[in-house]
Amino acid sequence: MAKSQQTFSKSEKEKKRLKKREDKRKKMEARKAEKEANGGSDGIPIAYVDYNGNLTDTPPDPTQKVEIEAENIEVSIPKTLPGEKEEIDPIRKGKVNFFDSSKGFGFIIDAENNEKYFVHVSGLIDEIAENDKVEFELEKGQRGMNAVRVKRV
Incomplete structure (x- = not known):
């Protein structure tokens, strides 16, 4: 078999x-x-989508249709009117909390919000020392905001 x-x-x-x-x-x-x-x-x-944005199974009523003119549609950021909102001054005031001239860096405390910002010797306009009142601008750095264009007041 x-x-x-x-x-x-x-x-x-x-x-x-x-x-x-x-x-x-x-x-x-x-x-x-x-x-x-x-x-x-x-x-x-x-x-179908009704006038409130809800889904329905009935078609919308054509009598409730609203005509919108193309000129009235804004696709960009609305322009601010004069006096509506003032531009923020980029120059800030603060006080030098710590500065080591041998190492070339230090920290400045902002007078408005008491934030501490890093400052490097390359961002200085004038010589600074601890407890000096300074004016500076902020710039995005590798680890956060850095004080640049620092002037003694």
């Missing part, structure tokens, strides 16, 4: 393939039955 040419794994693969085909056929029949129950629609309803 000859041994069967089909191995166990081949028969298992064949069973899985047939089961997959049967599942696919059942899903297709279920979709057809659901479509007939819904009155023949495809299942994807059309949604």
